[in-house]
Amino acid sequence: MNISGFEYFSPRSVEEASQLLLEKGKGAFVMAGGTDLLIKIRRKLLKPAVIIGLKGIPGLDKISFNRKQGLTIGATALLSDVAHHPKILRHFPAIAYAAKSTANTQIRNMGTVAGNLCNAAPSADNAPTLLAMGAEVILAGTQGERRLPLDQFFIGPGQTAIEPGEILTAIFVPTPPPHSGVSYQWISARGKVDISAVGVGVMVTMKGKVCSSAKIALGAVAPTPMRARKAEKILSGKVLSSRMIEKAALEASREAKPISDVRASAEYRKQMVAVLTGRALSEARQRAAKG
Amino acid sequence: MKHVITLNVNGDSYRIAVDPWRTLNEVLREDLNLTGTKLGCGSGDCGACTVLVNGKAVSSCLTLAVEVDGKEIMTVEGLAPSGEELHPIQEAFIEKGAVQCGFCTPGMEMAALYLLKQNPHPTEKDIREGLSGNLCRCTGYNKIVDAIRTAAEKIQKK
Numbered sequence: 289m290n291i292s293g294f295e296y297f298s299p300r301s302v303e304e305a306s307q308l309l310l311e312k313g314k315g316a317f318v319m320a321g322g323t324d325l326l327i328k329i330r331r332k333l334l335k336p337a338v339i340i341g342l343k344g345i346p347g348l349d350k351i352s353f354n355r356k357q358g359l360t361i362g363a364t365a366l367l368s369d370v371a372h373h374p375k376i377l378r379h380f381p382a383i384a385y386a387a388k389s390t391a392n393t394q395i396r397n398m399g400t401v402a403g404n405l406c407n408a409a410p411s412a413d414n415a416p417t418l419l420a421m422g423a424e425v426i427l428a429g430t431q432g433e434r435r436l437p438l439d440q441f442f443i444g445p446g447q448t449a450i451e452p453g454e455i456l457t458a459i460f461v462p463t464p465p466p467h468s469g470v471s472y473q474w475i476s477a478r479g480k481v482d483i484s485a486v487g488v489g490v491m492v493t494m495k496g497k498v499c500s501s502a503k504i505a506l507g508a509v510a511p512t513p514m515r516a517r518k519a520e521k522i523l524s525g526k527v528l529s530s531r532m533i534e535k536a537a538l539e540a541s542r543e544a545k546p547i548s549d550v551r552a553s554a555e556y557r558k559q560m561v562a563v564l565t566g567r568a569l570s571e572a573r574q575r576a577a578k579g
Numbered sequence: 580m581k582h583v584i585t586l587n588v589n590g591d592s593y594r595i596a597v598d599p600w601r602t603l604n605e606v607l608r609e610d611l612n613l614t615g616t617k618l619g620c621g622s623g624d625c626g627a628c629t630v631l632v633n634g635k636a637v638s639s640c641l642t643l644a645v646e647v648d649g650k651e652i653m654t655v656e657g658l659a660p661s662g663e664e665l666h667p668i669q670e671a672f673i674e675k676g677a678v679q680c681g682f683c684t685p686g687m688e689m690a691a692l693y694l695l696k697q698n699p700h701p702t703e704k705d706i707r708e709g710l711s712g713n714l715c716r717c718t719g720y721n722k723i724v725d726a727i728r729t730a731a732e733k734i735q736k737k
Binding site: 292293294295296298322323326327330339341343368391392394395397398462479482 | 580582598600621622623624626629635636637638641642643645646649688690693703709711712714
């Protein structure tokens with residue numbers, strides 16, 4: 289097979305992993321599930337000298353939740369673990385749904401939410417919901433730990449704010465305020481085997497019939513997952529009527545900067561941003577009414 | 580540097596030295612001669628290489644052998660260990676004509692096994708969703724869905 293020539297390490301702690309990463313320098317890559325990394329190696333897009341596997345680090349796959357603080361998803365927690373976790377299903381249904389919407393059964397049993405973010409594809413299925421919910425990533429290096437809003441994590445296609453020697457150890461999602469609702473909507477040409485042509489994650493927080501805050505995040509329509517801030521502004525402080533939802537959806541469509549590729553044309557993507565933003569806002573409004 | 584690992588495959592234990600870049604798929608097929616597991620796309624899209632690792636369906640083409648050191652692996656050869664009596668899933672595939680060229684069959688059967696363990700009474704939608712990571716280029720999907728529904732019934736009766 290055409291992948292070859294790297295050394296493999298399975299460190300037992302984050303410190304050891306981060307130390308190795310620094311020591312081995314530029315040719316060293318961190319691997320969680322490997323479902324993106326190994327494909328890139330096979331396609332000769334990457335030629336690592338060293339792979340540092342994270343799956344042997346005890347506790348790094350932990351998912352924990354408490355209402356006061358929020359949800360923490362460890363770096364090696366599988367997409368399938370997140371998709372079926374009872375507390376995530378109950379308190380963060382859109383996060384579970386986005387994980388379940390990623391790739392197929394086999395890949396979800398190998399891949400991780402953290403890996404999906406670190407791979408930094410504009411189409412990453414887990415990014416829009418987490419962006420809309422104000423998630424943070426926890427980055428650990430030999431100098432210690434820092435927290436970074438996910439908003440500042442994506443820099444370009446395949447590029448993140450991770451510094452040399454740093455490892456994303458967990459994703460933190462604050463518990464949404466009362467009377468808020470979250471939704472993720474996506475579309476692709478052929479079910480979920482295919483990568484999303486467009487994905488939209490939103491969170492709305494209501495005060496009676498008035499939307500006190502709206503967050504709208506779009507996937508696969510810009511070099512990175514992006515916020516539709518003008519559309520968010522339109523809704524802030526307004527009654528969340530169907531007409532307002534439509535107005536915001538059209539604004540989000542104007543903000544999107546998609547390209548045409550094998551999965552969809554730019555024009556189609558723009559239209560789908562409007563459709564999916566509308567659907568996501570409606571579902572989020574319904575969920576907010578229940579919460 | 581080669582890594583010495585232990586693979587537990589279908590109840591047999593193998594201790595082998597592998598290069599770190601070798602996939603579970605390669606080791607199963609080339610070192611252990613378990614060629615029931617196929618290699619299709621090599622990118623996790625087609626499901627032909629599906630095996631169970633600690634009970635979970637995964638793509639063996641995207642799994643490094645070093646990462647499954649010590650784990651329980653089940654391949655299609657493990658479905659009917661005696662070589663005489665077939666597993667209900669295999670019986671159902673034969674009865675319903677769900678095998679055409681046969682290349683996708685081992686992966687389909689392993690994905691079906693995983694699906695039926697998670698969900699013993701799947702609806703047609705559940706079956707189609709559960710198998711969305713397995714492609715049949717003969718496009719014999721209706722009969723495969725039929726076979727899995729039949730297999731579920733057979734397993735219930737046992």
